[in-house]
Amino acid sequence: MVYTDGKMPPPRPESDFDLISADFSGDHIPDLAIVNRGDSTISVLLGLGGGNFGSPVIYATGTAPTGIVAADFNSDAKIDLAVLNQADSLTLLLNGGNG
Ligand SMILES: [Ca+2]
Numbered sequence: 637m638v639y640t641d642g643k644m645p646p647p648r649p650e651s652d653f654d655l656i657s658a659d660f661s662g663d664h665i666p667d668l669a670i671v672n673r674g675d676s677t678i679s680v681l682l683g684l685g686g687g688n689f690g691s692p693v694i695y696a697t698g699t700a701p702t703g704i705v706a707a708d709f710n711s712d713a714k715i716d717l718a719v720l721n722q723a724d725s726l727t728l729l730l731n732g733g734n735g
Contacts, residue, residue, distance in 0.1 A: 642687025644668075651675055658706040658715045659683075660731060669717055671701045678704060678719060678729070697727040 651674035660667045665683035670692070672679055676699050679692035698721030709716045714731035721727060 640687075642689075644687075644689050645681070645692060653701070654703050656704050656706055660706070660715050660717075662714065669704055669706065671697075671704050671719065673700050673702060673722075676700060676721075678717070695729055697721060697729075698725040699723045701727070 651672050652670055653673035654671040656669050657666045658669075659665065660669070660680060661682050663683075665685050667683045668681040668689060670679045670681070672694075675694075677694045677696055678701065679694055681689040681692050683689055697719045700722035701719045702722050703720040705718050706715050707718070708714060709718065709728060710730055712731075716731050717729040719727040719729065
């Protein structure tokens with residue numbers, strides 16, 4: 637197996653804290669969610685195929701998010717996100733179906 641560079645926005649070491657991959661948009665192309673601890677947001681990047689990703693879509697979380705996990709929390713067959721925030725809170729982002 638040989639890995640080559642894909643195209644992706646550059647990470648921000650001071651702010652980005654964690655990332656996961658899952659197919660949020662349901663198109664069978666893996667997408668990415670990146671925790672932006674310094675901004676108290678997450679960025680969702682939809683996979684375009686071929687290792688390329690679209691522009692980040694920003695979602696607000698609680699203060700200083702540190703971790704993220706993807707699962708279908710409300711059993712609607714769409715991948716939702718749960719974000720762990722530093723201040724002992726969780727932010728649940730339910731997938732509305734448009735990524
Ligand atoms: Ca996808």
